[in-house]
Amino acid sequence: MKNVLETPLTYANGATVAQLQARVAGQVIGLGDPHYDDLRAAWNLTVNQHPALIVVAESAADIAEAVRFAREADLKVAVQATGHGVVRPANDSLLIITSNMTEVRIDAESRTAWVSAGAKWGKVLEQAQAVGLAPLLGSSSGVGAIGYTLGGGMGWLARKYGLSIDSVNCFEVVTADGQIGTASEQQRTDLFWGLRGGGGSLGVVTGMEIRLYPVTEFYGGNLYYPIEQAPAVFARYREWSANAPDELTSAIVIMNYPPLPFFPEPLRGKSIAQIRGAYCGPIEQGEAMLKFWRDWQTPLIDDFAARPFSDIGKVSKDPPNPSPGLSSGAWLNDLSDETLTTLLNYSSAAHGLTPLTALEVRHAGGAIARVDPSASAFSHRTAPHSLQWVGMAPTPEAQAALRQHSARFKQALRSHLTGGVYLNFLEGEEAAAHSRDGFSTDAYRRLQTLKALYDPDNRFSHSYDLAFGQAATAAA
Ligand SMILES: Cc1cc2nc3c(=O)[nH]c(=O)nc-3n(C[C@H](O)[C@H](O)[C@H](O)COP(=O)(O)OP(=O)(O)OC[C@H]3O[C@@H](n4cnc5c(N)ncnc54)[C@H](O)[C@@H]3O)c2cc1C
Secondary structure: OOOHHHOOOEOHHHOEHHHHHHHOOOOEEEOOOOOHHHHHOOOEOOOOOOOOEEEEOOOHHHHHHHHHHHHHHOOOEEEEOOOOOOOOOOOOOEEEEOOOOOOEEEEOOOOEEEEEOOOEHHHHHHHHHOOOOEOOOOOOOOOEHHHHHHOOOOOOOHHHHOOHHHHEEEEEEEOOOOOEEEEEOOOOHHHHHHHOOOOOOOOEEEEEEEEOEOOOEEEEEEEEEEHHHHHHHHHHHHHHHHOOOOOEEEEEEEEEOOOOOOOOOOOOOOEEEEEEEEEOOOHHHHHHHHHHHHOOOOOOEEOOEEEEHHHOHHHHOOOOOOEOEEEEEEEEOOOOHHHHHHHHHHHOHHHOOOOOOEEEEEEOOOHHHHOOOOOOOOOOOOOOEEEEEEEEOOOHHHHHHHHHHHHHHHHHHHHHEOOOOOHHHOOHHHHHHOHHHHOOHHHHHHHHHHHHHHOOOOOOOOOOOOOOOOOOOOOO
């Protein structure tokens, strides 16, 4: 990387900040601007990026101008809505910030929503719930709807209604030639196929139309058990989830709670085994499903309850504020005793020192698996469980330790993994290095062909590696 202080304010071909500012309504920020440091920050505090130039886009037209300027100035383009999922830091590139483009329009009659590039799921949820509808958001309302969707998008309604990509009607997208166009089942169908799972490597999405579902309440929450009971709890979960209807999307969790007063006393400073989930059918049926657990051993805490769907974020309780988390994961083939033991050995602080804060195994299948795997770029539809772990890594040393731990963990689990990864759950350089593993061989080849067609100069090089000759690693 270049020394940032040497990065010029005049770019290739004499392009300048002032020239771009004259062409866009949004703010253009160069190095040395007092707002530069605030704007280059990402929600994920492990990201420390130094763009050559930042554009705070106000419209699709601004994004198109920014992309055209990047061509003229020979700059790569990075996009950021929230900074929850930065793949490659925007060093020396033109960073398009979409966070001012928050428009959400709900059409209750057609049960659809138009979602602009910078809208977070929380806003879509709020407006959709006001008319009795729900989007296919993930665990946190603070995540950007489009970044999440471009990677697939697996939330608490996934087994019933599928991935977020399965409910996209169309994308409006700026391609590397700086043109604004539509990708849908009718127009540019190849690009539509690639954007559904292929990340932000093919263009900048300025908005999308998605389908919504009539969900206003759910029965969900967490059961918390002492870690010593984890083998019995997780073996019981295996039985429960194997017979679960699609209305139930659930997970097992291992959490190492810090000794902070913020956490309830029985959890504080302890490793805890959790059963987590959301049932989106009739409330009485959801409550009846919990009898399986309530007739068994009494947990430390049982907060499963009937809740309005607007409270779906209370299932995972993800941190709302920026944090230095590093996430990794894989698709898991089974929940055998050996798998469960390995998960415990590598993630519970009760089994020795671990840099991990949390591990979650989400039940996939259901509607996710009923879609033809070749219908979109997202290919790993038949894997039964997604596995994700997260650690807090505020320093480069902590990040290195976490990455080493992740590599050892994956090695120990190797025979129980499908070999594929869910790129939304990989962080930063790991997502770039393992982009190929996010797809089937055919899908990856097809994405490379699309990349050559729509972005031959690899202008959008800050998302997954799709360019020929760039994917670094095969399945680990
Ligand atoms: C707390 C937390 C909870 C999460 N929960 C879930 C979950 O339940 N399910 C799940 O599937 N994932 C989940 N994720 C992962 C999340 O979906 C990804 O990190 C996603 O990329 C975040 O999108 P963003 O726009 O908020 O982040 P950003 O960092 O702003 O964007 C991420 C990447 O998406 C691309 N991108 C964003 N906007 C555009 C655009 N308009 N056009 C083109 N490319 C774009 C860019 O490549 C960018 O680098 C979670 C992440 C966090 C941190």
